Structure formats: structure tokens, C-alpha cells
Amino acid sequence: xxxxxPPVFFTRLTPPPALQAEPVVIGAAxxxxxxxxxxxxxxxxxxxxxxxLGRKLADSTxxxxxxxxxxxxxxxxxxxxRYQQYLAALRARAKIVDRRKxxxxxxxxxxxxx
Numbered sequence: 001x002x003x004x005x006p007p008v009f010f011t012r013l014t015p016p017p018a019l020q021a022e023p024v025v026i027g028a029a030x031x032x033x034x035x036x037x038x039x040x041x042x043x044x045x046x047x048x049x050x051x052x053l054g055r056k057l058a059d060s061t062x063x064x065x066x067x068x069x070x071x072x073x074x075x076x077x078x079x080x081x082r083y084q085q086y087l088a089a090l091r092a093r094a095k096i097v098d099r100r101k102x103x104x105x106x107x108x109x110x111x112x113x114x
Contacts, residue, residue, distance in 0.1 A: 007053055018045075025050060 008016050015026050022043040032038060032052040041048045 009053075021045060022048070 010016055010019070012026065012030060015022075019025055022045065025041050025043050025048045028038050028041055029050045029052065032050070034052050034054045037051040038049055041050065
């Protein structure tokens with residue numbers, strides 16, 4: 001993180017602890033091409049200069065292998081949320097009269113010998 005330290009390699013999802021609260025710095029780092037150096041960037045906790053030493057492309061084969069599972073999980077989640085909304089709307093509109101006590105009393109009256 002300093003000019004005297006070793007280079008720090010990171011991904012968008014796992015920035016080093018010193019940059020986790022610095023979205024502007026992370027955005028600048030990923031907006032540069034290899035070999036570019038940023039101007040002075042004012043972050044939340046200080047000033048930064050970022051130099052892009054290189055870029056490693058993501059392995060799309062791993063993502064492609066699980067894409068259908070990810071899609072199915074998202075669809076299932078959306079269906080479940082929609083179903084919950086539907087049930088909540090039904091419950092909100094329902095007019096329920098609780099007659100359990102009345103029915104229990106009538107059943108007791110109809111039983112002989114009690």
C-alpha cells in the first residue's frame with residue numbers, strides 16, 4: 001500500500017483491508033489499463049496513487065459450469081418471494097370469522113349424557 005512496500009494484488013471482491021473502505025480507489029484501480037498510474041486520489045482515509053501492474057482475466061469456464069445452477073437458484077428465490085407476496089395479500093384481504101368456540105359448544109350440547 002505504500003511506495004516502499006511490495007505490490008498488492010487484489011480482486012474487486014477481496015480488496016486489501018486498507019482499501020475496503022475506499023470504493024473510489026478500488027474503482028480507479030479497476031478502471032486503469034496495465035501499466036497506468038492514477039493521479040492523486042482522495043479517499044475516505046487519506047490520499048492514494050494506484051499503479052496497475054497487470055490484469056488477470058477471470059476464469060469463465062468455472063462460471064459457465066455453474067451458470068444453470070445459479071440461474072435456477074435465482075429463479076427459485078424469485079418464485080418464493082412472489083409466492084410469499086401472494087399469500088400475504090390473500091391474508092390481508094381474508095375475512096375470517098373464528099367460530100371454533102361456538103362449534104365446540106354445539107358439539108358438547110349434542111353429546112348425550114353430559
